[in-house]
Amino acid sequence: MKKRISIFASGSGSNAEEFFKHFQNHPSVEIVSVFTNNKSAGVIERASRYHIPHHVYNRTFWQTGDVILDILAEEKVDYIVLAGFMLLIPQALVKQYSDRIFNIHPALLPKFGGQGMYGSNVHKAVKAAGESESGITIHFVNEEYDRGTIIYQESCALSPEDSAEEIAAKVLKLEHKNYPKVVEQEVLK
Ligand code: GRF
Numbered sequence: 001m002k003k004r005i006s007i008f009a010s011g012s013g014s015n016a017e018e019f020f021k022h023f024q025n026h027p028s029v030e031i032v033s034v035f036t037n038n039k040s041a042g043v044i045e046r047a048s049r050y051h052i053p054h055h056v057y058n059r060t061f062w063q064t065g066d067v068i069l070d071i072l073a074e075e076k077v078d079y080i081v082l083a084g085f086m087l088l089i090p091q092a093l094v095k096q097y098s099d100r101i102f103n104i105h106p107a108l109l110p111k112f113g114g115q116g117m118y119g120s121n122v123h124k125a126v127k128a129a130g131e132s133e134s135g136i137t138i139h140f141v142n143e144e145y146d147r148g149t150i151i152y153q154e155s156c157a158l159s160p161e162d163s164a165e166e167i168a169a170k171v172l173k174l175e176h177k178n179y180p181k182v183v184e185q186e187v188l189k
Contacts, residue, residue: 002030003187006077008085009036013043015083015104015175020050022180029187032075037062037087065090072096079187082141083179086118089141099149101141102186104179106171108153109137113146123164123171133157134167136174138182152182 005023009016016034023029034047034054047054061067069092072080082089082103089101105113107122112134117125126134135155140148156170 002026002028003078004030004032004076005079005081005183005187006033006035006072006075007031007043007081007083008089009034009043009083010038010041010086011043011084013041013046013083014172015179016043016081017046017050018176019081019083019180019183020046020052022184024050026184029184032077033071035068035071037085043083059087062087062090065093069093069096079183081179081183091143094141094143098142099140102151102179102183103139103141103146103148104175105137105139105146106134106168106175107137108133108135108155109139109146109150113137117146120164120168123167126158126167127162127164130160131158134171136171136178138179151186152178154178 007016007019019031023031031052034043034052036043036056039056044054080097080101107126112122112125133155135153137150138152139150142148154174156174158167
């Protein structure tokens with residue numbers, strides 16, 4: 001029986017697409033669906049290209065998570081991967097999928113994490129702090145923002161001239177290179 005993964009994404013979905021590619025025809029892992037809260041998210045078109053079904057549910061549905069949990073059960077989802085998902089995961093879901101929800105944070109936690117630290121805010125903060133490196137943190141999701149067990153980190157060097165956008169581009173490269181591989185290793189443990 002293959003391990004079944006659902007991806008939650010709110011935006012462009014470039015990380016999600018790396019998962020679609022990585023697990024296409026994989027012998028023991030399958031991406032079974034995509035959930036989004038944003039009906040114009042780029043991830044929808046990307047999922048369609050790989051024939052992966054998607055579900056769009058607005059913010060209201062993410063408050064309790066009941067409907068989402070029902071669908072995840074129907075689809076027999078084993079693991080959830082957050083790839084740029086912008087809403088808080090409901091408690092019921094975190095409980096049900098304890099240590100089975102992955103997130104990637106575009107900085108080296110515990111630095112530059114917590115509420116408000118998402119997207120370009122993170123890279124602007126890294127720049128403002130004059131850091132000589134940034135990177136990625138792949139971690140499990142628990143009740144608090146960015147505080148779940150860390151599974152993997154990788155850093156990249158920054159130069160003082162790097163703009164926040166350039167930092168973002170360096171970090172995104174690391175995300176694409178590592179996120180599917182690290183999740184694969186974890187789910188096949
Ligand atoms: C990534 O930087 C990820 O770390 C962050 O949101 C961005 C998502 O980009 N949480 P994409 O939608 O995968 O292109």
